[in-house]
Amino acid sequence: MIIYNVTVNIDYDVHDEWLHWMKTVHIPEVMNTGMFLEAKIARILAEEEGGKSYAIQYLCESMKTYERYRDEFAPALQEAHTVRFAGKFVAFRTLLKVENHFTR
Numbered sequence: 001m002i003i004y005n006v007t008v009n010i011d012y013d014v015h016d017e018w019l020h021w022m023k024t025v026h027i028p029e030v031m032n033t034g035m036f037l038e039a040k041i042a043r044i045l046a047e048e049e050g051g052k053s054y055a056i057q058y059l060c061e062s063m064k065t066y067e068r069y070r071d072e073f074a075p076a077l078q079e080a081h082t083v084r085f086a087g088k089f090v091a092f093r094t095l096l097k098v099e100n101h102f103t104r
Helices: 012-031 063-072 074-084
Strands: 002-011 038-043 051-060 089-097
Touching (some): 012 038, 051 063
Antiparallel strands (some): 002 089, 038 051
């Protein structure tokens, strides 16, 4: 399993609009690609000057599935985010390979 993690710091002045858009438009669009099994959005609990930070995590079955998402779907989805919130966010992406999964 692969976790595709997107960390975003969003400016305070557009935070509420961004969070609503992420929950109701962007994340559902990413999930509708069929490439991911689940998604989570979590606020990073740290004081930030100028904005709030979030980690959005998408779980997919394999690196091949992620690469298909990256090549076929990500450019348009990322462009929509960039156009809508230009100059109001900073983002970076990380890939994680799940080695073990523990539950209670």
